[in-house]
Amino acid sequence: MDKFVVNGPSKISGEVSISGSKNSALPILAASLLFDKKVTIKNLPRVKDIDTMLKLLKSLGSKISFKNNKKIAIISNSKKNNYFAPYSLVKTMRAGILVLGPLLAKFKKAKVSSPGGCSIGVRPIDIHLKAISKLGVKFKINKGYVNANAKKGLIGSKIRFPKISVGATENTILAACCAKGTTIIKNCAIEPEIKDLTNFLRAAGANIKWIGKRTLKINGVKNLNSISYSIMNDRIEAGTFCVAACLNGGSLKIRNFDAKIINAELEILKKIGAIVKISNNMIEVKGPKKIKNINYIKTREYPNALATDMQAQFMVLLLKANGKSVIQESIFENRFMHVPELRRLGARINIKGNKAIIEGTTELEGAELMSSDLRASVALVLAAFISKGTSIINRVYHLDRGYEKIENKLKKIGVKIKRLSR
Numbered sequence: 001m002d003k004f005v006v007n008g009p010s011k012i013s014g015e016v017s018i019s020g021s022k023n024s025a026l027p028i029l030a031a032s033l034l035f036d037k038k039v040t041i042k043n044l045p046r047v048k049d050i051d052t053m054l055k056l057l058k059s060l061g062s063k064i065s066f067k068n069n070k071k072i073a074i075i076s077n078s079k080k081n082n083y084f085a086p087y088s089l090v091k092t093m094r095a096g097i098l099v100l101g102p103l104l105a106k107f108k109k110a111k112v113s114s115p116g117g118c119s120i121g122v123r124p125i126d127i128h129l130k131a132i133s134k135l136g137v138k139f140k141i142n143k144g145y146v147n148a149n150a151k152k153g154l155i156g157s158k159i160r161f162p163k164i165s166v167g168a169t170e171n172t173i174l175a176a177c178c179a180k181g182t183t184i185i186k187n188c189a190i191e192p193e194i195k196d197l198t199n200f201l202r203a204a205g206a207n208i209k210w211i212g213k214r215t216l217k218i219n220g221v222k223n224l225n226s227i228s229y230s231i232m233n234d235r236i237e238a239g240t241f242c243v244a245a246c247l248n249g250g251s252l253k254i255r256n257f258d259a260k261i262i263n264a265e266l267e268i269l270k271k272i273g274a275i276v277k278i279s280n281n282m283i284e285v286k287g288p289k290k291i292k293n294i295n296y297i298k299t300r301e302y303p304n305a306l307a308t309d310m311q312a313q314f315m316v317l318l319l320k321a322n323g324k325s326v327i328q329e330s331i332f333e334n335r336f337m338h339v340p341e342l343r344r345l346g347a348r349i350n351i352k353g354n355k356a357i358i359e360g361t362t363e364l365e366g367a368e369l370m371s372s373d374l375r376a377s378v379a380l381v382l383a384a385f386i387s388k389g390t391s392i393i394n395r396v397y398h399l400d401r402g403y404e405k406i407e408n409k410l411k412k413i414g415v416k417i418k419r420l421s422r
């Protein structure tokens with residue numbers, strides 16, 4: 001298993017370019033199953049989760065060729081596709097469940113492994129199943145598999161999500177876009193990745209309209225047209241680099257990214273004293289000499305507040321703040337796995353329920369650490385490069401799931417990091 005060796009402290013400066021969004025690419029790749037015609041998807045990030053989704057599509061019968069060092073995938077589906085998504089592929093990446101909607105739309109049946117829980121929480125799929133069942137699908141769960149059947153095909157309906165869910169919104173859109181008749185979906189997630197998915201489907205001829213802030217109207221179409229589409233850039237990667245710039249009074253130009261998408265996070269950075277300049281497709285962040293504490297931040301669904309996928313990175317930032325800060329995690333029930341590891345560096349953080357109380361201005365010293373999940377592991381890298389001495393970060397395969405060549409990008413901006421492969 002690969003590990004990172006990081007020597008700190010280092011101050012970062014320079015420029016970084018943001019890669020394609022993993023969380024946008026995953027549902028769009030799953031959507032390719034809906035097409036009979038060729039689909040070209042550009043700006044794919046070269047990360048493990050994308051490889052896993054491509055393997056899953058191949059196992060379902062898609063023919064895939066690549067261009068531009070695998071950043072462009074050209075996908076075509078033969079009539080011979082199958083509708084079985086095995087545990088071996090879905091277990092490593094929960095987004096595997098996103099093939100359920102498209103498979104049902106195409107074959108009126110699907111057998112998809114249930115993704116199970118993961119380290120950050122239970123992460124059930126009840127909301128996905130309940131919404132899709134409204135379109136005329138019957139489900140049976142057997143031996144860890146979701147067996148789904150819609151004998152009469154998918155039929156439009158009215159759906160209201162009991163809770164905002166990114167994955168359930170995507171799966172339901174994918175199921176409804178070629179269903180017979182009209183589907184109204186209320187209380188949708190409106191993350192930028194969902195807008196990217198609806199833009200993609202619309203560009204291919206789907207009849208999808210946002211008719212309210214969180215309400216979608218979908219008139220099912222018989223088929224979708226061949227399309228070439230470029231995935232949006234990764235807001236979590238961009239946000240992570242913005243935080244990195246602030247940790248040690250560094251400064252960074254973040255290229256290839258529309259700042260509006262991470263407005264909530266940039267507002268918090270301004271509150272801690274960072275100088276943020278926005279120009280066309282670029283963000284310039286200069287970290288303050290003294291980081292101000294934040295009394296209270298809560299993670300929430302987009303666009304209201306800090307993204308849960310940025311919580312761990314902001315916690316590292318607040319370790320360096322002048323005073324006490326509180327972060328409340330409201331999306332996942334077990335998303336403080338990075339805390340015991342940060343404590344190994346000397347961090348003073350108390351957990352009370354879903355709140356982390358962070359004592360600021362802590363001097364951190366390098367130590368050996370263990371990654372537990374994707375965003376926790378990037379937070380450990382950030383913490384390691386502001387710690388004095390050497391840190392070793394184990395199990396960086398978590399990080400490889402979602403960050404493209406992060407060590408190369410960090411090296412270029414002044415972080416002393418190297419990968420040890422076995």
Ligand code: UD1
Pocket residue numbers: 023024026094095121122123124125126127128129163164165166167168189193308309331332333
């Ligand atoms: C997606 C993102 C992930 C991000 C999360 C929240 C991808 C591939 N992953 O995950 O990076 O952290 O959104 O922004 O895009 N829930 C249920 N039942 C369900 C579905 C969800 O109870 O059927 C719960 C979850 O356990 C969680 C909350 O709803 O507590 C939100 O989860 P959801 O928005 O669905 O997250 P994902 O789509 O899995």
